[in-house]
Amino acid sequence: MVRGLPVDRAVDVLKFSKKRVSDEVLKTLLSAVANAEHNKNLSADTLFIKEIWCGKALTMKRIMAGPRGSARPILKPFSNLTIVLESGAAPEKKKTKKVTK
Numbered sequence: 158m159v160r161g162l163p164v165d166r167a168v169d170v171l172k173f174s175k176k177r178v179s180d181e182v183l184k185t186l187l188s189a190v191a192n193a194e195h196n197k198n199l200s201a202d203t204l205f206i207k208e209i210w211c212g213k214a215l216t217m218k219r220i221m222a223g224p225r226g227s228a229r230p231i232l233k234p235f236s237n238l239t240i241v242l243e244s245g246a247a248p249e250k251k252k253t254k255k256v257t258k
Contacts, residue, residue, distance in 0.1 A: 163247050164190055164204045182209075182238065189240045205247035212237045
């Protein structure tokens with residue numbers, strides 16, 4: 158949804174999105190922008206989102222009591238959100254034509 162967009166446009170899209178995960182993506186994006194400004198001395202006006210992906214992380218394994226003294230597993234998965242920013246002009250998206258037959 159925000160891949161390839163300039164940072165200021167991506168922040169607006171995420172603020173007004175109704176998707177549940179948009180708040181977490183927005184927090185991660187603002188953190189990445191702050192890191193780029195502080196650590197790399199880059200201007201936030203020239204940054205755009207080059208890559209963004211969600212990867213699999215560890216799974217916490219717990220046990221819940223089951224009937225007749227048995228045990229049932231509980232799996233609590235986690236994920237990693239990665240955002241790669243790049244400085245410069247955002248690449249233009251190619252417009253493709255729909256071909257109907």
